[in-house]
Amino acid sequence: MSKKDQITRERILNEAEALFATNGYDAVSVREITTAARCNLAAVNYHFGNKQKLYLEVFRARWVPRARRVQEYFRESLASRDILSTSAVAQALAEAFLKGPLSDDERQRQSQLMTRELIQPTEAFELLTEEVLRPFFKELADTLRPFMPEGLGNEGLALNILSMFSMVIYFNFARVVVSRITGRDYDAAFKDRLVEQIVEFSLNGLGGGEREGA
């Protein structure tokens, strides 16, 4: 594989990722991708075989590595703290995903691509769950386990992690709704506010309400 070859290949991957994330697999044509990548129509078939394989490669070569960077950031962020606690984990998690090492565009693409796979799983879903989600969940479970109440089983722990996760995911992918409802843009200040919210809610829930149901 020559140098120039890689450059074309990389350009295709970049443009394909952006277009697939924004518009979805079926709405994007190979022509659109190759035009954006300033190369020939045939280049996709030459480098990736076909459109479907290009899509999968976007996950392998772009999505998975970026997810790993976020997880690495989370790990280091946790390691740098003196005291490990539930709130430290919640904060590191929220920061890694909402601020973290990715650019705003990367973050948006990342959650668009993942959400599309959640609504309608394809081959890429396997990659995404088995290579990224499942190991990360396992890691989170091991980290949080010591801080959980005695009686809490593995399922309870898993559901707690999923609950935290749901906020992190939602505040990323449903930006357009969150902005509408709160009237705020996703600037640095608002992201800080969201991290704070996730940590606070993860620790105390709504807080202040009665603790007994009707």
Added chain:
Amino acid sequence: MSKKDQITRERILNEAEALFATNGYDAVSVREITTAARCNLAAVNYHFGNKQKLYLEVFRARWVPRARRVQEYFRESLASRDILSTSAVAQALAEAFLKGPLSDDERQRQSQLMTRELIQPTEAFELLTEEVLRPFFKELADTLRPFMPEGLGNEGLALNILSMFSMVIYFNFARVVVSRITGRDYDAAFKDRLVEQIVEFSLNGLGGGEREGA
């Protein structure tokens, strides 16, 4: 509009909804829809003008009314309780969305369609936010306001509601991940478990962890 006309129209709407939800707008052809609805290719143009208008009509005639049914269920469920409390609201909310008046298929379609609009808003997004989401959020805010701590501003309240909502939405649309991680199917027992989880997490967060960060 004759009786038979309505029947064809309704059949098209039903099939279109299912197909758009499962496969997304661009992946579905008018041919697929009309074949599934056992009518002619031209029927979509006759009844709805074009494909895009059919898509919008799916939201107007199917999605919005169903969302209203869920909200109505929530309202009645709350009204039937003796004591209004934070946990009562959380429970009514989780039950309305995870169990509620919709069939399992309806629920799945509903969240697929909404999530697609969140990732990539079209005209339908306006309908969805202004006619359904925003009024419901306002209602929830009014209901919860009396139970919130004194100092909590409108933004804090909005974020709390969004946090609860994120769990409800996530446990609906990310079934495939939730099932993978927990190893459980979405049967009646698991849905009860999820309602319990949402209520518990909404009230106490993770619980049991230290309350002080590092």
Added chain:
DNA sequence: GTCTATAGCAGGATAGAC
């Protein structure tokens, strides 16, 4: 109101020159 037939165009993929 429902159908068939077709216009008119865009899609993925490949063959073969360079």
Added chain:
DNA sequence: GTCTATCCTGCTATAGAC
């Protein structure tokens, strides 16, 4: 490895018979 040219299929939309 990159290009042009092209095949073939499938799409939306409409015209016009019934």
